[in-house]
Amino acid sequence: FGSSSQSGAPNPFLIRTMADSGAAEIINRGLDPLAKDPKATEDFSKAAEEVIEKAEKLVQGGRIDEAVEEMLAVEKKSRMASDGISTSKLICAVVTMFYNGKDMAKVNEYIPLLTKKRSQLKRAIVDLIQLAMGWLVKEDDKSKKLELITTLMSVTDGKIFVEVEGARLTKILAESKEADGDVDAACSLMQEVQVETFGTMDKMEKTKYILEQMRLCLAKKDFVRTQIISKKINPKLISAADMQDLKLGYYKYLVQYYLHEGDYMAASNCFQRILDTPKVKETAELWQDAMKMLVLYTALAKRTNEQVDLINRINLFEDYAKLLEQLPVFKAFVTMFVTEELIRWPLPMEAELKADKAVTEAMGLYLRDEEENRWNTLHKRVIGYNLYVIQQYYTEIRMSRLGTLLGLSVDEAEKEVSELVTDSTLGIKPFTARMDRPQGIVSFSKVNLENVMNTWVSDVTNILQMVDQVSYHVQKEIMVQGSNKKR
Known part of the structure; x- marks a missing residue:
């Protein structure tokens, strides 16, 4: 010594x-x-x-x-x-x-x-x-x-009075494992620590710790556990002024998770929360990128009540409208999806979109596999929107004419109609169509939802009555057989 x-x-x-x-x-x-x-x-x-x-x-x-x-x-x-x-x-x-x-x-x-x-x-x-x-x-x-x-x-x-110190030590060890390239070991170490139960840990440090757990799970591609861990953070808590960076980090990880799941609507909601952050509002580069992502992922989402409502709010809501005014290409893009007119493909502003760095990132960010192509997904959404528009103006249309309007072959148009009929159960207006293949005609029948519901209720009532009758006859037969045995 x-x-x-x-x-x-x-x-x-x-x-x-x-x-x-x-x-x-x-x-x-x-x-x-x-x-x-x-x-x-x-x-x-x-x-x-x-x-x-x-x-x-x-x-x-x-x-x-x-x-x-x-x-x-x-x-x-x-x-x-x-x-x-x-x-x-x-x-x-x-x-x-x-x-x-x-x-x-x-x-x-x-x-x-x-x-x-x-x-x-x-x-x-x-x-x-x-x-x-x-x-x-x-x-x-x-x-x-x-x-x-x-x-x-x-x-x-096992000592509650040093649980915070234990958590910090685990984090240091996990960082060392990750630096050595052993992400799985680092993730496993961090998952063992339930910091949300620590009453002595500062909320800022606790949130950072949970975000680190989310990051490692995403790095490990353990998306199920990522979703479970994300529930440990209260969105209201990270809305505080001193936690803006943590809020942005939280929604960044959620976007990565939702994109892997193909849930573009949930990803859009994350960018709404990001746009509500004062730090983002005050920085032109940040709000512009967030606004572009919001527009694109909303367009990529399937047509539902929530999707239609959001894209209309983006177009009309004052806060969003002011931002869109400064992004003319994206304003024109949104306008196409709120006007009952056919959208041409390729899009009129496709060259400008593909030249935009934020768009390139959005279309290639966190792809589920090598075969996923978000431009193809956007094309399908445009086709779906066009079919809804055509439904407004036609009761019947020849398949060849429908393919021309959609810019598709007859077989492709038939496939798109079938898929939209199947997927439109959550739509703001259910898409209903009947195809007469020998005649090559598609009929757009407007369903009266009240009549459909009444018919369903009537059918259920009839089934229950039949079940009641069958039960009665079964009980009657059991009693008859029982009395015969006693004789």
């Missing part, structure tokens, strides 16, 4: 200041009374000061073992008297002495040894863990750093 007073080496006994000033705040962070230390029965502060000064001289003389024995003897008395301040000073001084001597093996040996002593005070454990965690930042040797992390995690395991 070198002398603790060497140039550049921290004084091992300066830990007394930290123990005096920080421990009380750490141990009284709103913990349950069961996690607090009993009241001290005797004050060992003077004895602790004296033995630490004596130990410092012994260390300078190279008498390490004797210094440790002296401090541990007083530590035992202080611990039995529940003097948290003095106990904390002593055990921190012991471990710091080994740390300054570059003996990490002793550090890793004494940390669990001191924290697991009988009736060890919680305040002392917290202080010691906090002290050792500060060394992790300074440690350049990766193997020594990982060994110290493992030691500290073994101490924090």
Whole structure:
């Protein structure tokens, strides 16, 4: 061991200041009374000061073992008297002495040894863990750093009063695993920590931790767990002014999840929340990209009540309309989907759209597989919109003419009509059509929903009556058979 007073080496006994000033705040962070230390029965502060000064001289003389024995003897008395301040000073001084001597093996040996002593005070454990965690930042040797992390995690395991420190250590270890390329191991480590149950962790840190869990799950492509973890964050909580960056990060991860699921409507809703963020509103580049994404993903979503309502609000709602005025290409794009006129394909502004960096990113962002092509999806949405428009003006139309209006072959037009009839159950106006293939005619019949419902209710009533009659006859037959057996 070198002398603790060497140039550049921290004084091992300066830990007394930290123990005096920080421990009380750490141990009284709103913990349950069961996690607090009993009241001290005797004050060992003077004895602790004296033995630490004596130990410092012994260390300078190279008498390490004797210094440790002296401090541990007083530590035992202080611990039995529940003097948290003095106990904390002593055990921190012991471990710091080994740390300054570059003996990490002793550090890793004494940390669990001191924290697991009988009736060890919680305040002392917290202080010691906090002290050792500060060394992790300074440690350049990766193997020594990982060994110290493992030691500290073994101490924090199962102790509620150091659950926050345990979570931080897990995060540091996960970062190390990820840096080594082992994303699966990093994700597994982070998933084990249920920070949403930690009453002592600051809401900002807790949110960051959950976002890190989401990020690792997405990196691992564990989309099911990503969705489960996302439910742990309250959207109202991250709407606070000091959490805008976390809000943007949260919705960024949700967009990635929804795009993988092919849920463009949910992705659009995320960009609505992003546009509502003051930081985005104040930055032209941010709101322009968010607005473009909102428009594109809304157009890519299937035609439902929600989709039709949103695209009309984008066109008419004052806040969105003002933003669209500054994006003429996207304003023209939205106008096509709210006007009952056929949309040509390729789109009139397709060249401008493909030249836009945000559009290129939106169309290629988080594709589910190599075969997915969002331009093809957009084409299908345009065809679907055109079919709704045609339905407004025709009761019957020849398939050849329909294909011409849609810019498709007869077979392709037939396929699109069939798919839209199947998928339009959630539409704002159900798309109904009957195809006469021999005649090559499509009939757009308008269904009276009230009549359909009345017919359904009548059919259900008839079925229930028939079931009642069958039940009656079965019971009657059972009674007849029973009476015959008695005879």
